[in-house]
Amino acid sequence: MSELDPDTDPDRGSETNAHPEDEGEGEHERETESDGHSDADGGRSPVDEAADGETAPTADDGDATGTGDVDAGVSPVEGDRERTVWLRADDAVGGWERRKRRITAGLEAGVDWVLVDRRDVERVRELGAVNVAAFDGGDVHVMEAEAEDPGGADPDLAVAGKGSEGDGTVDLPPELAGSADLAALRRGEVGGAYVRMLGEEYQTFAREAAHDADVTLVVGEDWTVIPTENLIADVGDRTGLVAGVTSAEEAAGSADRVCVDTGTLMNDDEGMLVGSMSRGLLFVHAETADSPYVDPRPFRVNAGAVHAYVRTPGGETRYLAELESGDEVLVADTDGETRTAVVGRVKIERRPMFRVAVDVDAAVEGEDENDRVETLVQNAETIKVAADEGRTAVTDLEPGDRVRLLYEPTGRHFGTAVEERIVEK
Incomplete structure (x- = not known):
């Protein structure tokens, strides 16, 4: 599971309360050790600086620091956990040229995964060698200039949750019965889940999603209400018996x-x-x-x-x-x-x-x-x-x-x- 801090403006590097579809937002997700503690310090990340046109230093061991767009978390993978750096660059960040600058800066900084809308999968691969995750069916904010080029390449990981239950666009069903996002995970149509913590019921939703997902991306709204440690303890690892x-x-x-x-x-x-x-x-x-x-x-x-x-x-x-x-x-x-x-x-x-x-x-x-x-x-x-x-x-x-x-x-x-x-x- 990756747990994400509240959304941030990529230009200012300061926290905002905007929804993911708001202009100027982008998350940078990082998986860390199982104790769930963040490595983020004050300041801006190498990706932030490069996104503004400055030179980005190479990330040490695939890590990045800074509040800004840096978000820390853990992923329930079998055996030893692997630290990875994620960069969000879907249409919530802005138009393609802005997304392109952000992705290029991320590649220079050594990110491991780039999360985009499905239509951008092939574009990202043309920019460099990196794992590409894409929101599945999440192109709900397609700009007019891009609507004619939806793209069709398959990502390395399809992610459910944007424009649906995961981000609150669609209400969670009672007791999660008939959840479209969970059904897609269980059928194997997607391998990742994206969840915004909009209330306590989303903690239950994230826990259920994580049992079937290879990666769960969690955007925190108020960690004093929903402690990070609870999610980590609930999900844990999966061991093959x-x-x-x-x-x-x-x-x-x-x-x-x-x-x-x-x-x-x-x-x-x-x-x-x-x-x-x-x-x-x-x-x-x-x-x-x-x-x-x-x-x-x-x-x-x-x-x-x-x-x-x-x-x-x-x-x-x-x-x-x-x-x-x-x-x-x-x-x-x-x-x-x-x-x-x-x-x-x-x-x-x-x-x-x-x-x-x-x-x-x-x-x-x-x-x-x-x-x-x-x-x-x-x-x-x-x-x-x-x-x-x-x-x-x-x-x-x-x-x-x-x-x-x-x-x-x-x-x-x-x-x-x-x-x-x-x-x-």
């Missing part, structure tokens, strides 16, 4: 077991990703189910032995033994949707353990041969995994049962994925 076959499970003696107690109440389909091998992390349910042995603890995941890895935000891992109060872990559901949770407490106790081994089919992951990953979990019926039959206690697993796990055939150093062959067994 695959099915593996349980080939064996057996008692493995006693070990130091870790319970991760979070400051978050988890749902029945949520848990954490843990495993002895960093390339294969088993989905372990939170303790939300009723049990004759213990009351539910929906804030807790009985995660496994101290040596095991647990998935954390940003596509990284930590050892369970390293976790402490205040750390962040990744909470996932059985569909692969994830969010961040803060650790409130870690309990380490000596407990009897099970060794669960899972074979990952090479055909599933495109590898040359099957791979086996495993982990140690407590030998107790309250520890449950996601099997084809639903939530299943590890004590009830049978050879051949299919369970859910995150499989990434890559090595890791200090929790970060590396391009290196590492043998774990």
Whole structure:
């Protein structure tokens, strides 16, 4: 998700309350780290200066600073987040010559994406090599001089929301039933969503859009009413879970077991990703189910032995033994949707353990041969995994049962994925 500051005038670099269709507006969108904090400082951006005819310095590492048209945010992409710079240059900026100057300045400053109306896609590509996103069906402010040349090139990303529900042109339907923008996303007709935060209902709309969109562009109106962090926490990442076959499970003696107690109440389909091998992390349910042995603890995941890895935000891992109060872990559901949770407490106790081994089919992951990953979990019926039959206690697993796990055939150093062959067994 990209979160955008209130709209700004590209000539003055000062904040205005104009709508996107107002003359002189343009946004410059930047994706940042998962904490949602902006890197924008005071002053004007390199793109602003170049748009006024001055020389634009090259952006360092694809970044840009300045209030003006610089807007910061995050995007829920799988694995590590990639910092990118977006430049808005649709007809809200003005006529083509003005848009052209703005795009040229952006290319010189090193932007990664240019957001335009569909008729300008080919024009942008003629100016330079850059990813081009275009509003889908959003050419509602076509100027008379340009109406004869609508263009027809396909963008790298089609974006819904301009001239429709996303920017408030069309009212949001009650409970979002029958939303045209959401329907276009779910049908795959567009891959991006543009949402102006015109009220609390637009936070819900943005969250729903982000579940189906590759990129969600959010224009903030009043972040004291709708905190940025709420959207980031609601949307989170998406993690691809695959099915593996349980080939064996057996008692493995006693070990130091870790319970991760979070400051978050988890749902029945949520848990954490843990495993002895960093390339294969088993989905372990939170303790939300009723049990004759213990009351539910929906804030807790009985995660496994101290040596095991647990998935954390940003596509990284930590050892369970390293976790402490205040750390962040990744909470996932059985569909692969994830969010961040803060650790409130870690309990380490000596407990009897099970060794669960899972074979990952090479055909599933495109590898040359099957791979086996495993982990140690407590030998107790309250520890449950996601099997084809639903939530299943590890004590009830049978050879051949299919369970859910995150499989990434890559090595890791200090929790970060590396391009290196590492043998774990």
